[in-house]
Each structure stands twice: as C-alpha cells, then as structure tokens.
Amino acid sequence: MNRPDTQALGGTVNTRIGKVYMHLSKSHRKTADYVLSNVFRSATMSIDELANAVGISVATANRFARALGFDGYPQFRSELVYGFEAMLAPIDNLRNEVQRPATSTEVIARSLNEDISNLETTRRALVPEMCNQAVKMITNAERIYIVGYGASAFLGGLMAHGLEPFCKTIQCTIGSGGPSHVARQLFKYTERDLVIGITFPRYAEDVITLLQQVREKGVPILGLTDAPRSPLASIANLTLFAQTTRQLSPNSEGAALCLIEAICSAVAHQSKSPVHAASEMTKFMLPWMYQEPQASVRKPSISADEPAKDATKHLA
Numbered sequence: 238m239n240r241p242d243t244q245a246l247g248g249t250v251n252t253r254i255g256k257v258y259m260h261l262s263k264s265h266r267k268t269a270d271y272v273l274s275n276v277f278r279s280a281t282m283s284i285d286e287l288a289n290a291v292g293i294s295v296a297t298a299n300r301f302a303r304a305l306g307f308d309g310y311p312q313f314r315s316e317l318v319y320g321f322e323a324m325l326a327p328i329d330n331l332r333n334e335v336q337r338p339a340t341s342t343e344v345i346a347r348s349l350n351e352d353i354s355n356l357e358t359t360r361r362a363l364v365p366e367m368c369n370q371a372v373k374m375i376t377n378a379e380r381i382y383i384v385g386y387g388a389s390a391f392l393g394g395l396m397a398h399g400l401e402p403f404c405k406t407i408q409c410t411i412g413s414g415g416p417s418h419v420a421r422q423l424f425k426y427t428e429r430d431l432v433i434g435i436t437f438p439r440y441a442e443d444v445i446t447l448l449q450q451v452r453e454k455g456v457p458i459l460g461l462t463d464a465p466r467s468p469l470a471s472i473a474n475l476t477l478f479a480q481t482t483r484q485l486s487p488n489s490e491g492a493a494l495c496l497i498e499a500i501c502s503a504v505a506h507q508s509k510s511p512v513h514a515a516s517e518m519t520k521f522m523l524p525w526m527y528q529e530p531q532a533s534v535r536k537p538s539i540s541a542d543e544p545a546k547d548a549t550k551h552l553a
Contacts, residue, residue: 250317251273265300278290284310351483351484352491368477371477379430380406381430381432382419382422384432389493401518402505403504416446424454430456431457431459432451432457434448435493437493438463438467438487460477
C-alpha cells in the first residue's frame with residue numbers, strides 16, 4: 238500500500254492553479270500559494286478556516302475557487318479532497334458533530350448507542366465456519382505474533398494478554414522496537430506459526446507491509462479489521478470483521494476489543510486443559526496479585542478477677 242502522494246492528490250486543483258496563476262489577483266495568488274504548500278491541510282478546512290489561515294475574507298476564498306473554474310468553494314474542496322476521503326472522513330464527521338448542540342449526557346448516550354449498534358452488526362455478520370477456523374489457527378500455532386500499530390497496538394496487547402494462558406509463545410508489537418525489529422522476528426516464522434494482523438481505518442501502512450512480507454514466506458495470517466474493503470482482507474488467509482463506525486472519532490476501539498475478547502473466550506473453551514493452564518498461571522502470579530490481609534488473631538486477655546496463679550500460668 239503506497240503512501241498518499243500529495244502532489245498527485247488534488248492534482249486537478251494544482252493543474253488549474255498552474256494554468257491561471259499568472260492572471261490571479263494578489264490575494265488569490267496568496268491563497269494559491271497556501272493551498273499548494275498545504276494540500277492535505279487545505280483539504281480538511283472549511284471555507285471560513287481557509288480564509289482565516291490565509292488572511293482573506295470568505296468572499297475572496299469563494300471567488301478564488303471560481304477563478305480556478307469551479308462553481309464555488311464546495312466543488313473546489315471536493316476536488317481537493319479526492320484521494321484523501323478515508324483519512325478526512327473522521328475529521329468531517331467530527332466537524333459536523335461538534336456543530337450540533339448537545340449535552341455531555343446526550344453525547345455519552347449517543348456514543349454508547351453507536352457501540353451497541355456496532356456490536357450487533359458484528360455479531361450478525363459472524364460466519365460459524367470462519368470462527369471455528371480462526372480458533373483452530375490460534376490453538377494449533379507453535380508461535381503467535383500480533384501485529385498492530387496506533388490504537389491497534391494496544392488492542393494487540395490486550396489480545397496477547399487474553400491468549401497468554403492458552404498459547405505456547407505469543408508476542409505483540411507493543412514495545413517491539415519498531416517495524417524493522419518486528420520484521421527481524423517475523424523472518425523466523427514458518428507455516429507452523431501464526432501472525433495476527435489488526436488494523437482499522439485509517440489503516441496503518443506498516444501492518445500491511447509486514448503482512449505482505451509474511452505472506453510471501455507462507456506464514457498463516459489471521460486478520461482482524463472492519464470490512465472486506467480493508468487492504469488487510471486481501472492479504473490474510475482468514476479475516477474476521479468488526480464494525481467500528483463512530484461519529485466523533487475514526488473508530489470504535491470498544492467494538493474491536495469486544496470481538497478480540499470473544500475470540501479469546503472461544504480459544505479458552507477449545508484449548509487443551511484450560512482450567513489447569515489458568516490455575517497454574519494464577520498460582521505463578523500470586524506474588525503480584527493483591528490479597529485481602531488476614532484478620533489478626535488476638536491473644537486472650539487476662540481478667541482482673543482471674544486468680545493470680547492462673548495469670549502466672551498464662552505468662553509461663
């Protein structure tokens with residue numbers, strides 16, 4: 238997966254600016270210079286934000302768009318956004334949401350409803366054969382490496398934590414030293430091992446690059462992502478999907494985490510001697526687990542009416 242080329246993205250805008258630049262007014266040239274130097278930033282801006290950034294009026298910004306041959310600013314921005322859609326969608330959603338009046342309680346309730354909807358959609362989309370195969374891939378693997386960056390790195394860490402009692406060897410990218418170091422580890426993996434890739438919009442290129450390398454070595458790959466359109470889906474041998482749409486952020490990590498915890502539960506259920514494994518690990522971890530202090534045992538007190546000889550017996 239190639240990195241976005243800011244020269245190619247918005248290329249039509251660049252071409253139009255180049256054709257008319259010498260005929261633009263001073264303020265329009267100033268706007269053109271800003272756009273050419275800040276393609277991605279300009280694509281994220283409303284007309285008011287661009288006007289403020291350049292130091293022109295909203296009317297001048299709109300006339301600039303028309304000077305380039307567009308009907309107005311909305312068409313200009315649509316052309317500028319081309320190729321950035323997936324990256325800009327969360328920003329546009331956030332802009333729209335923060336403009337809607339709402340109390341904190343309403344925002345929290347709406348967010349929880351989004352997660353409930355995501356979870357229900359994820360549950361309905363489960364395919365029994367694929368779930369069974371995913372669990373077998375995990376339980377049969379000699380070694381497992383979970384690859385994820387950004388928020389997915391933390392999801393991978395939680396997945397490693399959940400699978401730890403039931404897997405021989407499991408690693409994840411948290412604290413791994415970066416993609417090149419992970420590549421050195423994955424170079425040793427074979428068809429007897431498993432790599433679990435986790436990525437959600439906006440997809441991390443490092444995850445895709447590492448998994449492409451792993452795929453060429455014939456190492457099995459289990460993917461966790463949001464939809465078949467994800468670049469991970471075309472690389473993994475098997476992919477499970479979690480819907481993660483949210484209005485105020487790029488993804489719902491909660492829905493993805495629920496799928497991960499569900500997979501860990503299925504692995505625990507299907508693994509050999511899960512109770513023994515969990516028991517032995519708990520026993521080993523006892524020194525680091527908080528335990529309620531035992532109630533102190535009070536020694537019997539001596540009554541003032543008790544005979545002196547009995548008191549001497551107590552002291553003996």
